[in-house]
Amino acid sequence: xxxxxxxxxxxxxxxxxxxxxxxxxxxxxxxxxxxxxxxxxxxxxxxxxxxxxxxxxxxxxxxxxxxxxxxxxxxxxxxxxxxxxxxxxxxxxxxxxxxxxxxxxxxxxxxxxxxxxxxxxxxxxxxxxxxxxxxxxxxxxxxxxx
Amino acid sequence: xxxxxxxxxxxxxxxxxxxxxxxxxxxxxxxxxxxxxxxxxxxxxxxxxxxxxxxxxxxxxxxxxxxxxxxxxxxxxxxxxxxxxxxxxxxxxxxxxxxxxxxxxxxxxxxxxxxxxxxxxxxxxxxxxxxxxxxxxxxxxxxxxxxxxxxxxxxxxxxxxxxxxxxxxxxxxxxxxxxxxxxxxxxxxxxxxxxxxxxxxxxxxxxxxxxxxxxxxxxxxxxxxxxxxxxxxxxxxxxxxxxxxxxxxxxxxxxxxxxxxxxxxxxxxxxxxxxxxxxxxxxxxxxxxxxxxxxxxxxxxxxxxxxxxxxxxxxxxxxxxxxxxxxxxxxxxxxxxxxxxxxxxxxxxxxxxxxxxxxxxxxxxxxxxxxxxxxxxxxxxxxxxxxxxxxxxxxxxxxxxxxxxxxxxxxxxxxxxxxxx
Numbered sequence: 001x002x003x004x005x006x007x008x009x010x011x012x013x014x015x016x017x018x019x020x021x022x023x024x025x026x027x028x029x030x031x032x033x034x035x036x037x038x039x040x041x042x043x044x045x046x047x048x049x050x051x052x053x054x055x056x057x058x059x060x061x062x063x064x065x066x067x068x069x070x071x072x073x074x075x076x077x078x079x080x081x082x083x084x085x086x087x088x089x090x091x092x093x094x095x096x097x098x099x100x101x102x103x104x105x106x107x108x109x110x111x112x113x114x115x116x117x118x119x120x121x122x123x124x125x126x127x128x129x130x131x132x133x134x135x136x137x138x139x140x141x142x143x144x145x146x
Numbered sequence: 147x148x149x150x151x152x153x154x155x156x157x158x159x160x161x162x163x164x165x166x167x168x169x170x171x172x173x174x175x176x177x178x179x180x181x182x183x184x185x186x187x188x189x190x191x192x193x194x195x196x197x198x199x200x201x202x203x204x205x206x207x208x209x210x211x212x213x214x215x216x217x218x219x220x221x222x223x224x225x226x227x228x229x230x231x232x233x234x235x236x237x238x239x240x241x242x243x244x245x246x247x248x249x250x251x252x253x254x255x256x257x258x259x260x261x262x263x264x265x266x267x268x269x270x271x272x273x274x275x276x277x278x279x280x281x282x283x284x285x286x287x288x289x290x291x292x293x294x295x296x297x298x299x300x301x302x303x304x305x306x307x308x309x310x311x312x313x314x315x316x317x318x319x320x321x322x323x324x325x326x327x328x329x330x331x332x333x334x335x336x337x338x339x340x341x342x343x344x345x346x347x348x349x350x351x352x353x354x355x356x357x358x359x360x361x362x363x364x365x366x367x368x369x370x371x372x373x374x375x376x377x378x379x380x381x382x383x384x385x386x387x388x389x390x391x392x393x394x395x396x397x398x399x400x401x402x403x404x405x406x407x408x409x410x411x412x413x414x415x416x417x418x419x420x421x422x423x424x425x426x427x428x429x430x431x432x433x434x435x436x437x438x439x440x441x442x443x444x445x446x447x448x449x450x451x452x453x454x455x456x457x458x459x460x461x462x463x464x465x466x467x468x469x470x471x472x473x474x475x476x477x478x479x480x481x482x483x484x485x486x487x488x489x490x491x492x493x494x495x496x497x498x499x500x501x502x503x504x505x506x507x508x509x510x511x512x513x514x515x516x517x518x519x520x521x522x523x524x525x526x527x528x529x530x531x532x533x534x535x536x537x538x539x540x541x542x543x544x545x546x547x548x549x550x551x552x553x554x555x556x557x558x559x560x561x562x563x564x565x566x567x
Binding site: 056057059060061062063064065066067068073075078079083084094096097098099100101102103115117122125134136 | 166167228229232233269272273274275552553556559560561562563564565566567
């Protein structure tokens with residue numbers, strides 16, 4: 001008898017006369033319980049899977065400066081941004097304002113939108129009619145190098 | 147119902163997605179080596195920058211009118227294209243990638259196609275920053291015409307147009323000039339105009355017999371499609387100036403890699419021939435694989451890979467080599483594959499690029515390819531085939547106005563100013 005594996009299905013085939021040998025198989029043939037570990041192998045932890053909900057809507061950006069340190073966004077931190085999330089009051093968003101990209105917490109009131117820094121040395125930006133604001137994406141994770 | 151989704155000024159829109167400063171400004175994208183203009187924003191078009199304009203001839207007007215220029219950033223465009231196409235799968239399992247910036251969808255049944263058009267447009271814009279136009283109709287040819295309307299009248303249509311009544315269909319056909327019918331070609335346009343046929347409506351009034359005799363079965367299928375009878379299916383390949391594709395569904399599914407390598411080599415070779423027939427070269431190659439989605443019990447898999455070539459080429463050897471590389475990256479063992487394809491994009495006229503021959507590939511390829519084509523034509527069928535060859539030589543391109551690779555290189559991601567604001 002020759003035992004061989006074909007994909008995940010172990011099959012047993014008749015072999016030519018006089019030619020009897022066994023091949024090593026790492027799964028499928030077992031007299032007792034199959035190894036409970038088999039179902040879990042190949043599933044190594046992946047940061048991509050954990051941090052990226054949809055890779056087609058996920059983008060990355062780097063922080064330069066300290067206006068958001070109160071929210072845990074330090075200089076040089078890497079941000080994971082998901083564009084598919086709808087901007088809402090209180091979310092931290094990548095914004096394009098006055099010809100520059102920045103990151104701020106959104107404060108949306110009935111009258112207008114404020115871009116709130118999280119550092120007392122910086123002032124909130126009031127988005128008035130003459131200011132063009134583009135909310136580019138919502139920050140979902142911060143990755144820091146220690 | 148079918149939908150076609152077409153990205154507006156795709157290359158310019160990719161640049162703008164990561165540099166919003168460029169929104170509303172005239173913008174032109176240059177060919178490899180910054181030789182000539184290969185894509186323009188509508189503002190640059192309006193200022194009289196023609197397609198293919200050699201940069202040196204238009205230097206003055208570019209400075210004078212403050213037209214922004216960028217070198218082509220195919221890594222960015224390729225990645226953004228992949229994102230758009232993948233996002234479209236949210237709306238339908240049947241997506242036919244038609245070119246780098248266009249896709250057909252077979253839409254699931256619903257009672258509100260207006261809403262579908264609206265949602266697709268908004269969702270793609272929100273998730274990528276790329277504005278698209280959407281045309282929806284009973285057939286592919288009609289959806290393409292609906293898309294023309296959405297593009298021509300963005301304010302009125304809000305970027306999407308649905309043909310869901312007979313009255314709308316007739317109105318559209320009477321408006322649509324013959325030359326703008328999808329895939330009609332210059333020769334047919336001329337022939338029809340000589341016969342006094344100027345609109346799509348007049349075209350549909352010709353007899354089937356005349357159309358078949360003068361424009362072959364392809365013309366007849368187009369006529370049926372415009373009449374509202376779905377005749378051109380998603381699998382059909384029609385040529386388009388922006389992309390050349392060879393894609394097939396297999397009669398039987400298979401999992402064997404060698405087999406797939408052979409298929410991809412054949413598709414790559416077929417595509418390259420078409421490319422040379424049109425006297426074009428390509429800059430980008432895309433390979434895709436798909437399992438059989440009708441067999442729900444099998445593991446489902448679909449993948450595509452876009453590779454940017456180091457230089458524009460129409461050599462079967464080079465194109466196949468990159469196709470195999472792309473295949474290697476996405477091939478997953480154990481999957482039963484039902485469909486695969488090779489799509490060439492970023493097309494430019496070959497004679498435009500021979501000017502900088504020394505920056506391109508081994509000139510021997512040109513002669514070799516032309517000999518190969520002649521022999522294959524003479525002996526019908528493809529007698530001359532490729533063996534795997536390694537002939538890679540890459541050259542540094544001139545790309546003086548290149549934007550960062552925002553989505554494919556960590557060192558190039560956008561920076562957020564938290565210093566001064």
